[in-house]
Amino acid sequence: MAKITKVSPLAPAAFPTLPVIDGVRLASIAAGVRYQGRTDVMLAVLDPGTSVAGVFTRSATRSAPVLDCQAKIGGASDGPAAILVNSGNSNAFTGHYGQTSVAEVTQAVADVTGVPVGRVFTSSTGVIGEPMKHERIVAKLGDLNAALSPDALEDAARAIMTTDTFAKGASRTVGIDGKMVKIAGIAKGSGMIAPDMATMLVYIFTDARVEQGALQAMLSAMTDKTFNCITVDSDTSTSDTLLLCATGASGVDAEGNAEFAAALEAVMLDLAQQVVRDGEGATKFVEIRVTGAANDVDAKVHGLAIANSPLVKTAIAGEDPNWGRVVMAIGKSGAAADRDLLSISFGDILVAEKGWVSPNYREEDAAAYMKGQDLVIGVDLGLGAGKSTVWTCDLTHGYIEINADYRS
């Protein structure tokens, strides 16, 4: 595990107070899968009638638990459901033994909780390629089941951490038809964060009622604007999983409700940005706003090219307003750009326009701006109405320290 234990300078001041989501009970435990002296397994049990939607890594080498979840998502939702997550071992690239581990764990969860095995979802995060000691998890399931409680989301957020330096949670509450509907979620992830998805595990719960197909459609569309718009190092994990569970316990049907959709997207974006704020070695949080692209897809391609460029990211680490590297990243992205229509700004400072440095640009202004912790880089292509915003962090010595030494 990483030796770096200092909390990211970009972390929120404290873990937020999360509301209880009716229909969800959780528990965490220290099973010693790999880590010692901390919790490393969480169990969530969801009341009958909960819709479960999911999005997963598109990696061709995805882990056994991801494959199992993908096979189960979209099934009937009348019975109860369960989510079991362990940290310390990703059960990825573990051959047929990996499937055995998943089968053993899911069956044992079904036995203990009474949830049908076809509704038991698991995730594993941590080291790749080592057989998972699933018997350690199975041995703790009775205790976990006995400890289930409606108010244990924060503990769950801590149990699923790996190289994270802080636990991540977010919530929103919306009034619909005179009733309150709650949404609360937790996430883990700090490195290997890139579209599509990354070493990221995200679990979001709501007491709204939304039918499974509609919930899935919502989740997929919003993932493209939130979790698929963040990047730490362009690397993509074999284990990424985002599950969204709607218990319906509020009795409020939220399908097609715009306020609910906005609140859900806000929770997703909040969690996604927290993941970037925990980017390995990060000292700056960077929003890249691309406008004027030929279309939205091109805008995202440009945004991610900038966000993933090691030269841009190291310049930000060095507090250097090196807009030439932004030009370089746009040029290499492969999406449409016209050098002479391009404009670039750092915060409110117009740096370059019409293919050259802006006449009013003073480097000392931009250099002062770059000393801030939260930065905005604006790029206007001058070509059309396409736009996209992506989020990333800088590339620092801390990233090298963590990743040259960590066997993850």
Added chain:
Amino acid sequence: MAKITKVSPLAPAAFPTLPVIDGVRLASIAAGVRYQGRTDVMLAVLDPGTSVAGVFTRSATRSAPVLDCQAKIGGASDGPAAILVNSGNSNAFTGHYGQTSVAEVTQAVADVTGVPVGRVFTSSTGVIGEPMKHERIVAKLGDLNAALSPDALEDAARAIMTTDTFAKGASRTVGIDGKMVKIAGIAKGSGMIAPDMATMLVYIFTDARVEQGALQAMLSAMTDKTFNCITVDSDTSTSDTLLLCATGASGVDAEGNAEFAAALEAVMLDLAQQVVRDGEGATKFVEIRVTGAANDVDAKVHGLAIANSPLVKTAIAGEDPNWGRVVMAIGKSGAAADRDLLSISFGDILVAEKGWVSPNYREEDAAAYMKGQDLVIGVDLGLGAGKSTVWTCDLTHGYIEINADYRS
């Protein structure tokens, strides 16, 4: 300019002795474009009848000199030709003023050398977005022209350096029809090295006779197997230029000659690998051999995904045989892969096969291997006959040091 002046640990022991290429005369000079106390401009004048072929960055924000070269390549080759290169300023993203600089310089070279302006090729490398003091170059052209000499390639290699820690040269000689044909080239580049092309300038000269169209076809095909197979940081420069000049002075027609082609490719690969060996902060030279892919294109996609992965590159820096990150990179590449058919080796050590760690694998063996300076990572997809080899270096604190501080 970079503060790092220590020569890369991966540098060749010495600059090679390069043969004189008949039909080529060169000179270098200190013009003070940006740097002080060193040469920063080189001029090459090529005898009438020289064929000139070129490949260039595909960046959408390419520099004014690149655009000018691209417009000129492929024209008539009866007259003489000239190449003028400056370091210190890339004349990229300098708006219309950039074109003015190119026009001023190329016209001045034509005036001084007698080469038609349509055959005067220029390259500029260095800082982006600052107007180039082209008058400093123009002021030195008379002295440069007077100093032209057949034996000045090494000096030229030094004049075009920016963050390079060593000058790069390579040559081959082949016998064709009882006569010797020579090929010699120089290159610069150390960061922003990635397909297609990078902050790389390469000039290769031969006394073989090859008609322009055939020379261009050869160059383009070989670039895909050499310079487009190397990567330092996945970033692509706005200025990359590779010019290949065949003077014909040997009197030997080398068109279609396999030995000549092999020798030319060897020079190109030698220079390409030297660029990787000068990768910013590099301490390890890494060859990634992908076999068994569905096709050659897929093999290259996998190879570059591995070569560009920050997690793979930091693991190599840490001498950690973290093959799980290789699996991750293959998974995210987008090209076809089947987890359970994949095998991975480090040098001769079979690490993983059939989707899991090899039964005979001992981590201490791989850990010992990773301490070497030149490493080979082998990946067999088990899918087909597609193969590709790419070259990269590790990602170290040195890269961060150079790029967080260097205004390039």
